[in-house]
Structures are given as structure tokens and as C-alpha cells.
Amino acid sequence: MRSPEAILCESLARRFGERDALAGVDLSVAEGETVLITGPNGAGKTTLLRILATVLRPSSGRVAVAGRDLPAGAPDVRRSVGYAGHDALAYPDLTARENLELYAALYDVPDGRVDEELDRVGLDGRRGDRTAELSRGMLQRLALARIGLHRPSIVLLDEPTAGLDADGRDVLRGFLAEPGRTILAATHEPEWFAGLENRLVAMDAGRVTA
């Protein structure tokens, strides 16, 4: 089934064993909208983002991304979505460049874009360094470079400001301000996004509360 919203969740639930990580989330994000999700640790923000990124399957309810129902439409959705998790999703024994080359191959984008993205996030001087040697903030920048590789129309960010210094935050601000993207970001710092976001959504105990 096709859905006009960029992201649509209806009664979305996810259980881990006996625990309800999501207990009936209803959420709709229009194309081009920037929506922030806030809430305490364990509210279900990361689980929601992982389901939308097609990494996790929902237990019940309906979820659609880029007009495709998940999990059936996951293969089509993946090319439209860029997901930066709480961790950098980088191999510590590979260099920054080698990590991006791996993802460039998986997303079938030209290798030339790897250097473009490293330049854009200010890691051009560290491209040959193993990511084990990079700081948390640099890893966050690398994650931004990774999701920029395939120019996704929908971006899912989990705590994107964590560990970022002032320059890194400028890079993130520039990324978020690029037009034409739908952005859903989980954050504990909603005030930092002032002027960028369209809407704030609060979550608690696996549900959207406001």
C-alpha cells in the first residue's frame, strides 16, 4: 500500500521478549518536514528510528516510509533513507575513507563522492586515520558523511549533537538546513535545533505523548 506521508506509523508496537519498547506509536511526518523526538532514556526513540531505517521489524501495527509499507517494502525504502544511529556504525580497524568506500559500494554511488563527503564534514585531513583513533565528535561527522553519500530524501538521526564540538555542530546545522529532506531526529537537546525544526514530538514508555 502507498502512503502520501514521508513517514507514517499507526499503532506501531515492538516487543523485546516481555518488554514493550514501543506500545502503539502514532506518528505522521510530511515530506520536507523536520521533526524532533524528545523523551527520557528508554522512551523508545531509538527503537522507532531503527524500525523506520528497516533495521528492526515491527511486532505489530502499520509503518510506512517513503510511501512503502514495512517490512514488505523495505528493499525499496532503503535507498531513500539515511540512518545515523547512536553509534557511528563504523569499523574501528578501517580508516574513515575505507569505511565510506564500503558504504559507497553498498549504496552503489561513485567512489568520488567519498572524498566530497569527507571534505564537506571537515574530515579531509583525517581520511587515512583509523576510526578507532577518531573522537566521538569526529565519528558523528563521519556518520553525517556516510548518510550524505547516497543523497537520501529521508534522514533519521539518533542523538546527532552528541559529542559534537562547535565546528561539528556547524556542519550538522548546514546538513539539516539543506532543502528537500524529511528529517526525523531523536534528541535530548531540542533547543539547539531552534529555527530548523517544524515540530516537536514527545515520547515516553513507548508511546507518543505530545
Add this chain to the structure above:
Amino acid sequence: MNGRAVRALIRKDVLVELRGREVVPSMAVFVGAAFVLFRFGLGGTELAGGTRAATGMLWVAIVFTALVGLSRAFAHEREGRTWDGLLAAPVDRALFWFARTCSTFLFLVAVQVLALPAFWLFFLQEQAGPSYPVLVAAVLLADVGIACLGSLLAGLASSVRAREVLLPALYLPFSIPLVLTAVRVTTDTIPPQTSGLETLERLGFLALYDTVFALLGWALFEYVVED
């Protein structure tokens, strides 16, 4: 199949291994230690059971050596949460199994390049040389089977907490037919050799085993890695 993605995934595994040196050195030490224990624990080159017992020890050692490597397969992905990055990518998830199978095969061959001559030196130095083409065919076919089966089960085990226990519990029973056949073919390669037809049948069985677990790995891996 997306050849570029497969090459990139294999390159990743090889680079991680070259820099981290976690798998191949551990496998080499394990197989070397196993040969030493067998040789001095079971009576040197004059083994009861002769050639068949020696080749049996070889394949038992190889299967357990592969287990050492397989226990680290997908460990980086799970521990570093890089799995999420791979799973979110727009490629068939069977490619992750296929690439891991190829890298496991490469690591196994790298260890055997050292282990097989050491085995002959330890246990069969008084025998005439083996039939090398048949021996190479048997080793490569058995390695493909070990890699196909092991990568599938390592993927399955990596998602559970007790993976160190689950992987051997699943892998060893399924590897029994492969070990029995590999032992017979390897014994066939050492004079006095059995008829070529029997050896061919056994090589055919190994190829069939490889095909079955290659198809299973390709078809099932998508479900194996689902959380």
C-alpha cells in the same frame, strides 16, 4: 548479484583481519597445537589406525580450527553495532552471508597452507606423497562446505547472547557428513589408493554438500539476521 558490494565486504573483512590479526593467527595456533597434542599424545607417527586415523585427526582439527574463526564472524558487526549500517543498506542481505563465506574460505585456506605440510610432516612423513590434484580438490570442496555452513550458523548464533555455546552445538553435528567424507577422500589420496570412481563419488558428495548449504545460506540469511 552486486559484485561491487561483495568485493567491498570481502575487502572489509580482509583489512579488518590484516590490522586486527584476530582470526588467522588464532586459527594457526589452534591447529598447530592440535597436531602437537595428537602427535605426542597418541604415539607419534606410528598411529594405531594408520593413515585413516591420521586423516581423521586432520579433519577434526580443521573443523575445530574453522570454529575458532567462525566464533568471531560477525562479532565486529554485533559488538560495534555496524550491523545496523549494513542492514540499512539497499542490498540483498544474502550478500552479507556470501561475502562472509568467501572471507572464511580465504582465512581457512591461509591456515591450511601452513597446516597441511605440517600435518604430513608430523604424521605421514614415511608415506609416499599424496595425489595432489585429488587432495587439493577435496580440501577446497570441504572448505567451501565449512564456510557455507559456518557463515550461516555464525550469523544465526551472533544474534543470541549464548553464541559461544550455540555455534558449536549447531555447527558440529551438521559438519559430521562433511568430515566423514573428507577423511575418506583424503585417505584415498595416499597410496595405496582406492579406485578413482569411489574417490570421484566422494568428491561429488562434497560438491553436493556445498550446494545444499550454499542454497540454504543464500535463502535463509535474510531471516537469520532479522531482529
